[in-house]
């Protein structure tokens with residue numbers, strides 16, 4: 257018998273009267289999360305180089321942890337002794353775990369997919385295998401005791417477009433017509449305070465997405481994710497899938513889009529009605545000496561300047577360090593440099609989401625979006641896809657799309673699938689290569 261009662265409660269505080277953006281709050285047994293929200297990724301029960309007190313000082317309310325990595329290290333036996341990852345890492349706020357399914361794409365050369373589940377070989381020891389079935393994913397996430405659990409889905413990149421493999425993935429993720437993965441997840445035991453989100457699949461076409469979400473929303477889950485994106489599809493296809501999928505999901509539940517972290521992507525997706533995001537991008541790019549700026553640009557800390565990264569930013573990095581000081585720390589490969597810059601980059605994400613939230617509540621979100629574009633793309637550098645998406649929801653920013661951008665095709669990809677080969681050697685540190 258599938259569970260239908262969940263502890264997560266979601267409440268919309270304000271809907272934008274023009275776009276589909278919404279400001280909301282949800283609450284679990286571990287506290288409130290104000291949305292739209294960006295969730296930093298702490299892969300293995302820790303946020304690389306950042307303490308839990310530093311995260312709390314930034315007012316971070318929820319983080320993401322990876323099931324696949326936690327199953328490998330420290331493993332469920334140890335997690336059970338700690339009664340979950342919260343005690344293990346000393347974090348008493350919300351945690352969302354992915355299902356382990358994404359590694360089907362990122363470690364595709366190490367996986368074998370069957371109806372039963374997906375078998376991974378561990379990258380560092382390929383003789384060791386992990387059979388990730390829906391039941392096993394739930395068992396691990398129960399040991400982790402995450403507040404939001406993701407169903408194990410059959411992940412297939414929307415970038416491959418259309419066809420039988422996309423249909424198979426959408427069907428396998430839900431019970432249609434035989435025993436399928438979502439129902440196997442829902443029938444597996446979870447903690448009373450845990451909440452599960454199904455993941456809508458179906459590639460680029462509306463039809464399989466509609467079918468998949470109809471089946472999934474019939475199950476009374478406390479929230480939903482839109483999956484299978486950022487896999488090499490064009491950005492224009494990417495936003496259209498979100499635009500078609502988000503309205504298919506219940507209005508009284510949070511909507512989550514995985515693997516999204518670039519400022520413009522966040523702004524567009526919030527406009528289309530998405531509430532939750534995560535990405536390794538802010539912390540990963542920090543480890544390579546790249547700072548995120550509120551004007552949408554990325555600063556490579558190569559030169560010495562006696563100013564903070566972002567004047568006016570309240571973070572520990574901007575309060576205490578100059579660009580010149582950080583540059584020296586990066587050049588001499590001091591690990592504290594990555595930590596300090598990660599704090600700034602996470603604060604950047606927090607400030608961006610807070611600005612959008614406040615604008616939605618004040619019902620001037622469209623003007624905020626327009627002002628953001630005016631400030632950052634007045635030279636005509638706004639991508640055509642972003643303008644298409646924003647115009648669709650009533651924010652006409654087409655004047656910021658210059659001639660060059662009109663025919664430029666951009667593709668969407670997960671940041672954790674990207675190589676950093678082009679980054680200058682001087683800012684590269686050895687341990688930064690791992691995600």
Ligand SMILES: [Zn+2]
Nearest residue numbers: 569571574600
């Ligand atoms: Zn800062």
